[in-house]
Amino acid sequence: MASLLFEYDIDILWCDIGGPSTFPQLGASWYNHAASQNRQVVMNNRCGANQSDFVTPEYATFSALLSQKWESNAGMDPFSYGYNSDTPSNAYQNATSVLTELIDIVSKGGNFLLELVAYQYELLFSIRSIGPKEDGSVIPEEAEPLRQVGQWLKAAGESIYGTRPWFIQPEDISEGSTNVRFTTKPDAFYIIAISRPSNGTLKTTAPVPIKEGDQVTLLGGNGDTLKWSVTDGTLTVDVDGDELDKIPLPAWAFKVEYSTT
Template sequence: KPDILWLDGEWDYPSDFWKTKELVAWFYNNAESPNEICVNDRLGKETRKKYGDFFTFEYETMDEIADFKWELCRGIGYSFGYNRAEGPEDYLTAEEIVKLLVDVVSKNGNLLLNVGPKADGSLPETQVERLLEVGEWLKINGEAIYGSHPWLIVGEDDIRLLQKDNTIYVITFKWPEKELVLDILRASNKTKVRLLGLNEDLKWTQDGNNFIIFMPKQKIGKYAYIFEIENTYPNVLVVNDIFLNNDVIKAGEPFTLFVSIANPSPLEIRKNLTLELEIKWRGLVVKKMEENIKIILPAGGKLVHKVDLVIDEPGTYEVVINSKFSREFKVT
């Protein structure tokens, strides 16, 4: 029996026309293990990214960690089926697939990668070669991908972060030549560091806010390099909510935006936090601000930071903090 009901082609008619409510009810009511099956969001033209066990995206990804399960669906090239007009240069390379996979998983997503068979059922040789290369990478690094979930933050630049129990997987797309410096972790007396593919522990040190990993003399692996780090504490400040003093704001009059900041660590954190704020109107950025805040928060502590704003023109706006948290408000 199927584990996933993956619907498509829903965009012309609503779910009542397709009778997908009845179909989904039948699917769940007849499943041997209802908790182990799922349905996507393509139930009708009104349902995509609104209803379903997971949301589907085509050829697009998320900027930050989503608070819902989602799936990136795309071809290895620009087409879902075999396209004779596409050559090897049009396909994702193995390196691009690996980096895409890591990025998607670090944002609470799943990668559904399509290959296009020819008329005789065979797969293009180049596509097969790319998939086999990705498989070789997964043989070494798959433990960080399967069964893991996003950490507190995605990471930044060429680093992505995943977690499984007490283990943090730090994934870097560039090989650090001598050392890898992380200001997001604090070591404990039980901390261990291992590079996947190398059967020995790596040396490390804690220097203030910096957790420093010393690299092996010889480069190991390719595409993306995964450090398995056990028994550390978070050393990050997390923006977990934004709210306004009033849902309706008057044009030309000051109002206050409140930003909730939390310390998820069992240790006190003393760090600078950069808040990047964007005000959008119809998707266009009309105001942009950046503020660097020096914060001291006790273990598990929270604080609310105030930002004073003025919007001169009436309309419906969206405020976005650090590309993640957003809130819509009206200016009259």
């Protein structure tokens, strides 16, 4: 561990298991060492210390926004972080489940990091593990869903990358409302529907920060400004079914662009 901290100058210390380690004896020196190099470093909650920079639940998300930084980790294979030849093809996570998990985690302030067992490679924002076979190849059941999520991110990634969670979490869905998650940026607000808006309308009773002059568009759609209204506390956004069909996976990111006037 001393070699990792002081010779390789790592920026992230990600321990597993959470048992005793030498970090409590090395931690203060590591932080001071990094500060002397003008570097910021972080450590997860499994290094045997009573202090951590972020927590790392496995195969889990949370029902509410956390005050502490967190990073979820899971596998494309629900039974293994590495390649398991006994796992049937239909048991792997599909693109819809991966994307829904990504949206939910990010909307609650979490990270979603991909780990390849045998070597590591960052993608998206969780430990979403894929296991290479002995020849280094990755089976289609693990690779193709990630490619599909990548296509969605090309169209709607601005609702994920560089965003922050909103303090209101729409876990309790009122009747007639769309199942949505929220993310924010200084100049925009994002409403991500993880169920298809029914009858050509997105509806939410959450007090979305929108006012006259703000424009709403569907990321990945045709770019047209969508008609919206707020009646009795319910925001309604009208969107044509053909435009919804342009989105490659069942998650629709609506951007509320704040007016500058």
